[in-house]
Amino acid sequence: xxxxxxxxxxxxxxxxxxxxxxxxxxxxxxxxxxxxxxxxxxxxxxxxxxxxxxxxxxxxxxxxxxxxxxxxxxxxxxxxxxxxxxxxxxxxxxxxxxxxxxxxxxxxxxxxxxxxxxxxxxxxxxxxxxxxxxxxxxxxxxxxxxxxxxxxxxxxxxxxxxxxxxxxxxxxxxxxxxxxxxxxxxxxxxxxxxxxxxxxxxxxxxxxxxxxxxxxxxxxxxxxxxxxxxxxxxxxxxxxxxxxxxxxxxxxxxxxxxxxxxxxxxxxxxxxxxxxxxxxxxxxxxxxxxxxxxxxxxxxxxxxxxxxxxxxxxxxxxxxxxxxx
Amino acid sequence: xxxxxxxxxxxxxxxxxxxxxxxxxxxxxxxxxxxxxxxxxxxxxxxxxxxxxxxxxxxxxxxxxxxxxxxxxxxxxxxxxxxxxxxxxxxxxxxxxxxxxxxxxxxxxxxxxxxxxxxxxxxxxxxxxxxxxxxxxxxxxxxxxxxxxxxxxxxxxxxxxxxxxxxxxxxxxxxxxxxxxxxxxxxxxxxxxxxxxxxxxxxxxxxxxxxxxxxxxxxxxxxxxxxxxxxxxxxxxxxxxxxxxxxxxxxxxxxxxxxxxxxxxxxxxxxxxxxxxxxxxxxxxxxxxxxxxxxxxxxxxxxxxxxxxxxxxxxxxxxxxxxxx
Numbered sequence: 001x002x003x004x005x006x007x008x009x010x011x012x013x014x015x016x017x018x019x020x021x022x023x024x025x026x027x028x029x030x031x032x033x034x035x036x037x038x039x040x041x042x043x044x045x046x047x048x049x050x051x052x053x054x055x056x057x058x059x060x061x062x063x064x065x066x067x068x069x070x071x072x073x074x075x076x077x078x079x080x081x082x083x084x085x086x087x088x089x090x091x092x093x094x095x096x097x098x099x100x101x102x103x104x105x106x107x108x109x110x111x112x113x114x115x116x117x118x119x120x121x122x123x124x125x126x127x128x129x130x131x132x133x134x135x136x137x138x139x140x141x142x143x144x145x146x147x148x149x150x151x152x153x154x155x156x157x158x159x160x161x162x163x164x165x166x167x168x169x170x171x172x173x174x175x176x177x178x179x180x181x182x183x184x185x186x187x188x189x190x191x192x193x194x195x196x197x198x199x200x201x202x203x204x205x206x207x208x209x210x211x212x213x214x215x216x217x218x219x220x221x222x223x224x225x226x227x228x229x230x231x232x233x234x235x236x237x238x239x240x241x242x243x244x245x246x247x248x249x250x251x252x253x254x255x256x257x258x259x260x261x262x263x264x265x266x267x268x269x270x271x272x273x274x275x276x277x278x279x280x281x282x283x284x285x286x287x288x289x290x291x292x293x294x295x296x297x298x299x300x301x302x303x304x305x306x307x308x309x310x311x312x313x314x315x316x317x318x319x320x321x322x323x324x325x
Numbered sequence: 326x327x328x329x330x331x332x333x334x335x336x337x338x339x340x341x342x343x344x345x346x347x348x349x350x351x352x353x354x355x356x357x358x359x360x361x362x363x364x365x366x367x368x369x370x371x372x373x374x375x376x377x378x379x380x381x382x383x384x385x386x387x388x389x390x391x392x393x394x395x396x397x398x399x400x401x402x403x404x405x406x407x408x409x410x411x412x413x414x415x416x417x418x419x420x421x422x423x424x425x426x427x428x429x430x431x432x433x434x435x436x437x438x439x440x441x442x443x444x445x446x447x448x449x450x451x452x453x454x455x456x457x458x459x460x461x462x463x464x465x466x467x468x469x470x471x472x473x474x475x476x477x478x479x480x481x482x483x484x485x486x487x488x489x490x491x492x493x494x495x496x497x498x499x500x501x502x503x504x505x506x507x508x509x510x511x512x513x514x515x516x517x518x519x520x521x522x523x524x525x526x527x528x529x530x531x532x533x534x535x536x537x538x539x540x541x542x543x544x545x546x547x548x549x550x551x552x553x554x555x556x557x558x559x560x561x562x563x564x565x566x567x568x569x570x571x572x573x574x575x576x577x578x579x580x581x582x583x584x585x586x587x588x589x590x591x592x593x594x595x596x597x598x599x600x601x602x603x604x605x606x607x608x609x610x611x612x613x614x615x616x617x618x619x620x621x622x623x624x625x626x627x628x629x630x631x632x633x634x635x636x637x638x639x640x641x642x643x644x645x646x647x648x649x650x
Contacts, residue, residue, distance in 0.1 A: 061584075065607055170495045170508075171522040180509035183495075188502040195625070197496040199607060202581040206550070209541065209582055216538035221531070256527040257534055259386075282390060282524060300520070 004130055004142075011128045012146045014086075014112055015043065020050040022084035022109075026092045027056045027099035031165025031200055032135045034063045036090035036114070037072055038158045039140040046149045052080060056099035062199050066161060067154035080104045089124065091136040093117035114139055116166075134174040137162020141182050153190035160186045161196060169201045210240035215250050215265070221257070227321050228254035229264035231310060255279035262286065262321050266310060274313040277303045284324050292320055329455055329467075336453045337471045339411075339437055340368065345375040347409035347434075351417045352381045352424035356490025356525055357460045359388045361415035361439070362397055363483045364465040371474045377405055381424035387524050391486060392479035405429045414449065416461040418442035439464055441491075459499040462487020466507050478515035485511045486521060494526045535565035540575050540590070546582070552646050553579035554589035556635060580604035587611065587646050591639060594630075599638040602628045609649050617645055 002010070015021075023040045025033035037053050044051040053072040063069055073080065085106040092098055092115060105111070113124030116139055118131035133139050137159045144155070163183060167175045170183070187193055204212075215230040222228075230250065236242075247267065255263025262284050265277040276293070278286035279301055286302040293316075295304020306313040327335070340346075348365045350358035362378050369376040378397040388394055398405065410431040417423055417440060430436070438449030441464055443456035458464050462484045469480070488508060492500045495508070512518055529537075540555040547553075555575065561567070572592065580588025587609050590602040601618070603611035604626055611627040618641075620629020631638040 061586075061608070062606060171519055173519050175512070175518050177509040177513040180505045180512060184502040184505035184509065187500070187505060193500050194496055194498050198577075198625070202577055203583055204578075204581050205583050206546070209544065209578060213538065213541035213544065216534065217542060219534065219538065225531070252523075252527055253529075253534060256529050258528055258530050261386075281387060283386070300523070 007126075007128045008143055008146055010126055011112055011114065011143060014110075014126050015047065015049070018049075018086045018110075020084065020086065021052070022080070022087045022101075022104060023051055023053045023090070024087065024092075024098050024101045025055060025090045026097040029055055029057075029059060031063065032137055032162040033091045034059055034066065034069065034072065035158045035162035035165075036136040036140055038066055038068060039137060039144065039155060039162075040088050040090060040114075041068060041071070042155045042158065043140075043144055043147065043149070046147070052084065054080060054101050054104065056101050062203060063161070065199070066158055075101055075104075083109075085109050088112045088114065090114045090140070091116070093120045095121075095123040114143070132176075134172075134176060134179045135162040135166035137166070138179065138182065151189055156186040156189035156191045157196070160191045160193065161200065164193075164196055165200050169197055205246065207240050207242040208246040211236065211242035211246050212250055212253070214240055216253060219254060221254075221260070222318070222322075225257075225259045226261045226325055227264070227318060228257050228260045228262075229266060229314065229318075230254055231266040231268065231314070233268045233310075234270070251277045251279050255281060261325060262289075264317065264321075266314060266317075268310050269305075271309060272307055274306050274308060274310055275303065276306060276313065276317055277301075284321070289320060289324060293317070332451075332453045333468055333471055335451055336437055336439065336468060339435075339451050340372065340374070343374075343411045343435070345409065345411065346377070347405070347412045347426075347429060348376055348378045348415070349412065349417075349423050349426045350380060350415045351422040354380055354382075354384060356388065357462055357487040358416045359384055359391065359394065359397065360483045360487035360490075361461040361465055363391055363393060364462060364469065364480060364487075365413050365415060365439075366393060366396070367480045367483065368465075368469055368472065368474070371472070377409070379405060379426050379429065381426050387528060388486070390524070391483055400426055400429075408434075410434050413437045413439065415439045415465070416441070418445045420446075420448040439468070457501075459497075459501060459504045460487040460491035462491070463504065463507065476514055481511040481514035481516045482521070485516045485518065486525065489518075489521055490525050494522055530571065532565050532567040533571040536561065536567035536571050537575055537578070539565055541578060544579060546579075546585070547643070547647075550582075550584045551586045551650055552589070552643060553582050553585045553587075554591060554639065554643075555579055556591035556593065556639070558593045558635075559595070576602045576604050580606060586650060587614075589642060589646075591635060591642075593635050596634060597632055599631050599633060599635055600628065601631060601638065601642055602626075609646070614645060614649060618642070 025037045041053045056075050058074045083104050083106045087109050111124035112126040114128045116133040116136050120129045214236045251265035261281050263279040267275040280286045285299045287297045290302035290304040293304035350362045366378045381400050383399045408429050408431045412434050436449035437451045439453045441458040441461050445454050455464050539561045576590035586606050588604045592600040605611045610624045612622050615627035615629040618629035
């Protein structure tokens with residue numbers, strides 16, 4: 001297998017050798033997908049190449065500030081009038097992720113696969129894959145560095161956007177020294193980091209906000225203020241139109257209260273079953289706590305299922321947490 | 326006036342020349358105050374110097390993970406038994422910020438004033454002040470670089486903590502290229518960035534969470550889903566024990582809903598007056614909007630006061646926002 005440096009050079013050569021590229025990313029594009037599409041477009045425009053940027057659907061409104069974001073054609077509105085023989089796929093772990101845009105690939109199209117997902121299955125003619133990159137935008141940073149081109153705030157903003165969104169605002173475990181080093185360089189080029197953070201990182205769906213609100217309404221604390229908990233019933237889920245993924249992050253609210261050592265979310269599954277999610281502010285090992293109830297996890301984030309009605313589950317869990325505190 | 330480099334060397338010399346230092350920071354210490362106190366302590370321990378770390382009150386529980394955080398004496402619990410002739414004050418814009426700890430300064434104590442606040446009034450014998458530093462921890466990074474010492478994860482974690490908290494998680498306008506460059510270096514030294522972000526950035530007071538919950542209960546959206554608003558009455562403030570500063574950030578929740586272009590917080594002042602805070606997702610210039618009502622601000626964050634009852638203020642504001650959309 002060739003090295004990352006070899007792949008960079010091979011990709012560079014591919015971009016120099018041909019013309020009239022189609023640049024696509026995955027369906028329901030996120031920050032990294034949009035940024036990476038635009039970064040390739042920006043590079044091709046610098047090289048004086050013809051290119052078309054395409055996605056199966058629309059670009060999220062919040063990303064419209066990006067350089068030429070409006071030129072990423074929404075296939076359902078502005079489908080291309082022809083097919084392409086040279087395609088660049090960014091941030092797609094497998095070929096199917098490009099969605100219906102593949103209708104515009106020639107049957108024998110040469111495809112470049114640029115991606116950071118460890119699960120990437122290696123489709124395409126040229127592969128530029130770096131599984132330990134925080135974002136595909138990080139790989140594009142490296143690729144663009146191969147060329148003798150003048151960087152401006154537009155391209156810096158695009159790449160920063162990919163890094164910012166895929167690292168959850170420089171908070172996830174993929175926030176490597178290299179990510180911060182690149183961010184530093186991009187800020188020097190005039191990126192408005194604070195504005196991007198505000199625009200990109202704080203979006204919620206309406207059901208997410210509704211179920212958060214419902215949960216907070218029922219917030220409870222011990223008299224000592226060291227344990228805080230919220231609960232959510234199946235009826236709450238229906239009322240708010242919420243799915244399980246909308247509950248992500250809610251348990252942090254009780255945990256984040258000043259003075260609280262353990263925050264808990266009780267999710268009622270049915271009359272006789274409750275899922276408890278535990279978060280610790282540091283003092284309590286909630287993995288050990290969860291184990292008491294047959295669950296598990298990490299020292300600061302763990303969970304367990306209790307085959308009990310909600311009120312009994314709450315009593316039992318509180319008793320155990322108090323014992324530890 | 327001497328340069329920053331000269332101040333760094335002068336401070337370095339002061340630390341080399343003496344022994345038995347008292348290290349203090351401001352009352353109600355935040356992340357940067359604690360980090361900076363510990364960073365000075367760490368440096369002095371490397372230099373084999375005697376030192377005492379002191380604060381008027383306790384260190385926040387959430388910062389107890391820091392190297393020797395438990396050695397910062399809480400004056401109300403473990404007061405020193407004597408006074409000190411060499412004092413290092415960190416992150417204190419003026420002398421009064423050290424609070425009651427000044428009781429332990431000799432009347433003729435030599436004081437080093439290390440700080441990043443632009444309002445620092447230049448007290449002390451030696452001043453090491455850099456107003457464009459994001460945090461005092463950034464200045465300590467520079468100071469420690471003057472010495473030939475081996476950096477480890479403990480000192481890196483302390484400095485990272487100061488940067489992280491004073492930049493709001495690398496989101497405020499003080500997030501300079503240099504901040505990100507330092508963060509990169511500190512991560513290389515083994516800082517657990519994700520855990521620090523979780524522990525330090527998400528804390529809320531109970532009144533803050535209660536008033537947020539109260540506001541979200543009354544969340545409203547236009548049928549088109551492009552304008553969302555919440556309102557808070559004086560009674561809500563009383564019920565939740567909330568002060569005005571507890572409202573910070575609430576207006577972002579309606580603005581952050583997917584599809585919403587303008588989020589609004591209506592804060593009832595009395596029967597005939599409402600303060601409206603506007604946040605834009607990017608499309609609408611809310612500064613121009615606020616100006617209609619005699620207010621002002623920035624394109625994405627603005628506000629105005631309306632001398633109307635709540636219901637009339639809401640109607641009028643919605644009419645104007647709809648006109649712009």
